[in-house]
Amino acid sequence: MSQEIAFRRVDVAFARELLSKGETLVLDVRDEASYAKGHIDGARRAGRDNLHEFLTGAPKDMPVLVYCRKGNSSQDFAKTFADLGFTQALSLDGGYDAWVEAHRDPAHAAAPAALSDALRAFLVAENFSPEDVNGVGANALTPLMTAAYKGPPDIVAELLRAGARVDACNGDGGQPLWLACVGDDPAIVAMLIAAGADLDHRNVNGSTALMYAASAGKAKALKALLEAGADLACEVDGVSALDMASTLECLNLMRAEQKRRPKS
Known part of the structure; x- marks a missing residue:
C-alpha cells in the first residue's frame, strides 16, 4: 500500500528560499483582478477552470507553491496536488498579504499607533x-x-x-x-x-x-x-x-x- 502524501504549509522565508534555488511551479489562486493588480514574480494564475492543466502538465516531483490572499483556500488546492501524487505540494501561510508585508521597505513602514x-x-x-x-x-x-x-x-x-x-x-x-x-x-x-x-x-x-x-x-x-x-x-x-x-x-x-x- 502506497504511503499517503500530505501537503505542507510553509512560511514566507521558506518560500523565498525555495524560489531562489530553482524551478518551482508557483500558482496564484486568487481571482483574476487580484492577480492583475500584483502577484509573486513568475506566478501563474490558477483556478478551478484551469487547474487540470497544471495537475496533468507538471512533473510530480516538481515543487508546487500555492498561495491565495490569506493562506486559507490555498490549502485546499495544495491538498489536491498532494492527493494526486505531487511530492512537494506547498501552501503559503498568510498568502499574498504575508508575502507583500515581508517584502515591504522598512523605511516606509508606519510606526505602530499607541493604543487608546x-x-x-x-x-x-x-x-x-x-x-x-x-x-x-x-x-x-x-x-x-x-x-x-x-x-x-x-x-x-x-x-x-x-x-x-x-x-x-x-x-x-x-x-x-x-x-x-x-x-x-x-x-x-x-x-x-x-x-x-x-x-x-x-x-x-x-x-x-x-x-x-x-x-x-x-x-x-x-x-x-x-x-x-x-x-x-x-x-x-x-x-x-x-x-x-x-x-x-x-x-x-x-x-x-x-x-x-x-x-x-
Whole structure:
C-alpha cells in the first residue's frame, strides 16, 4: 500500500528560499483582478477552470507553491496536488498579504499607533496583554474575536487599525467574522469584511459563517454576509445554508438573494 502524501504549509522565508534555488511551479489562486493588480514574480494564475492543466502538465516531483490572499483556500488546492501524487505540494501561510508585508521597505513602514486607554482597558478586562492585539487566550480566542462578539464597534475598529489579524482561527477553526455573527452586529460584520475577512472560510466542521448565521437565526449578520457576496451554494454533507435556516426571516433573506444573483 502506497504511503499517503500530505501537503505542507510553509512560511514566507521558506518560500523565498525555495524560489531562489530553482524551478518551482508557483500558482496564484486568487481571482483574476487580484492577480492583475500584483502577484509573486513568475506566478501563474490558477483556478478551478484551469487547474487540470497544471495537475496533468507538471512533473510530480516538481515543487508546487500555492498561495491565495490569506493562506486559507490555498490549502485546499495544495491538498489536491498532494492527493494526486505531487511530492512537494506547498501552501503559503498568510498568502499574498504575508508575502507583500515581508517584502515591504522598512523605511516606509508606519510606526505602530499607541493604543487608546479604552482599548487597553478592554484587553486587560478580557485577560489579554495590554501590549499585544494578537494575543491568544482560552480556546485560541484573540482580542479581535472577543470584540467581534461583544463589541463595541469602536474597539473592533481600533484593533483592526492596530494590526489585529482577521484570519486568526480559534480552537474550533472559527475566525473573527464567525464571532461577529454570534454577536449579530451588522456594523462589525461589515467592518471585518472590509478589512479582508474571508467570507467563506470553513471551520473544523466545514461550516461557514453564513451557515452559522442561518442556523442560529442571526438575521442581521446574515444580511450583511449576503450583501457582501457570501457563497449560498456551499454545503456540508449535502446540506446548504438554506437547508439550515432556523427562522423564516433568514430563509426569506437567502431566497431573495438567490433569486437576485445571476445564474452561473
